[in-house]
Amino acid sequence: MSTLFTPLKLGSLTIPNRIGMSALTRNRSSANVPNEIMRQYYAQRAAGGPGLIVSEGTLITQQGSEWFNAPGIWNQAQVEGWKRITDVVHSNGSKIYCQIAHLGRCTHPDAPEQIAAGVPVYAPSAIAARGGKFRYIPGSPGYVTPTELPDPTIIIAQFKQAAVNAKEAGFDGIELHGAGGYMVHQFLDSSSNKRTDKWGGSVENRTRFALEVLKALIEVFGPDVGLKIHPPAGQNDVGMPLQETIDTFGYLCREVNKLGIAYVALLRYREAADAEIDGKKRGTPHDVIETYSPFLPDTNIFVNGGVEPAEAEELVRAGKASGVFFGVPWISNPDLGKRIRAGKALINPIDSKTFYNPGVDLSLGYTDYKAAEY
Structure with a gap:
């Protein structure tokens, strides 16, 4: 695994290895404020040898998230909670980016956070996503028809303020969540974006929102900005035919390459x-590395999604990726980076019942996985 453990220049930083921890929703915050159990969780993983940690998806504004107890970054209490986390990550020898997100139509008007926000469920267009369940709301309702966002620049400003707050909280950079069928992805996808103004229609118009958000983040963090995208889609009822997908994300990547950001995941x-919707899979399978790397010749590419350690080494050695993000393996292997480097077997069984918030004891399946002896 020698190539994985070489340094990498990432924006203004140099990280010691090419192993990242990707964003993992875990639903342990106190309502929307990062807390002590989260600090312990990130401390354990920062000590486990990652070159870079990306925080769980962090909401830029109060809304009825499909994830209960997901943290935010829109108020001072949240900034202070995240500051305790970034401090311990740094003291344990790692760097951390904040992944920021707006869920768009994947929210619900009856959720407590949405009611407290006092605004409608906004999306690029008034088109409901099929599927989805809000299991913490009585009756487990699905998605609703959202209100078309009247002025996208309002949300762009919220993304920028989230970056300002993240910088105050001590994050080393910011990652824009452009995947998952959430707001940024909804603007990119022609099935969820039917706007007739400059924010919809053509490839140039549908990518405008993502690019304008990135430019706003760069104003705050300079080159220390990442972008996560999922062209094959499928989640939360987004997905386009193959050629339209390549045209859209190819153009996006080409324009992103001009911006000089730290990486694209x-x-x-x-x-x-x-x-699976109406009896068939919603996504558009294709090889994202081979398809989009030609559009990103000057940008670090991180690969994410089911990558095994040996494959990660080969991807980096072959020059197909600058680094690899592991997700789920970090849950049961808090020392994943060290395990890979030492050639130790990974702990693979993960209790799916505790992947998200299990209830009273937040430590279950969260901070109770043990590191190996070295």
Whole structure:
């Protein structure tokens, strides 16, 4: 694994190895404020040898998230909670980016956070996503028809303020969540974006929102900005025919390459994560590395999605990726980076019942996985 453990220049930083921890929703915050159990969780993983940690998806504004107890970054209490986390990550020898997100139509008007926000469920267009369940709301309702966002620049400003707050909280950089069928992805996808103004229609118009958000983030963090995208889609009822997908994300990547950001994380197609709607899979399977790397000749590419350690080494050695993000393996292997370097077997069984918030004891399946002896 010698290539994985070489340094990498990433924006203004140099990270010691090419192993990243990707964003993992875990639902342990106190309502929307990062807390002590989260600090312990990130401390354990920062000590486990990652070159870079990306925080769980962090909301830029109060809204009815499909994830209960997901943290935010829109108020001072959240900034202070994240500051305790970034401090311990740094003291344990790692760097951390904040992944920021707006969920768009994947929210619900009856959710407590949405009610408290006092605004409608906004999306690029008034088109409901099929599927989805809000299991913490009585009756487990699905998605609703959202209100078309009247002025996208309002949300762009919220993304920028989130970056300002993340910088105050001590994050080393920011990652824009452009995947998952959430707001940025909804603007990119022609099935969820039917606007007739400058924010919809053509490839140039549908990519405008993502590019304008990135430019706003660069104003705050300079080159220390990442972008996560998932062209094969499928989640939360997004997905386009193959050629339209390549045209859209190819153009996006080409324009992103001009911006000089730290990296683009390409999430690979995963059949298990692809939604089934009307009896068929919603996504568009294709090889994201081969398809989009030609559009990103000057930008670090990180690969994410079901990558095994040996494959990660080969991807970096062959020059197909600058680095690899592991996700789920970090849950049961808090020392994943050290395990890979030492050639130790990974702990693979993960209790799916505790992947998200299990209830009273937040430590279950969260901070109770043990590091190996070295």
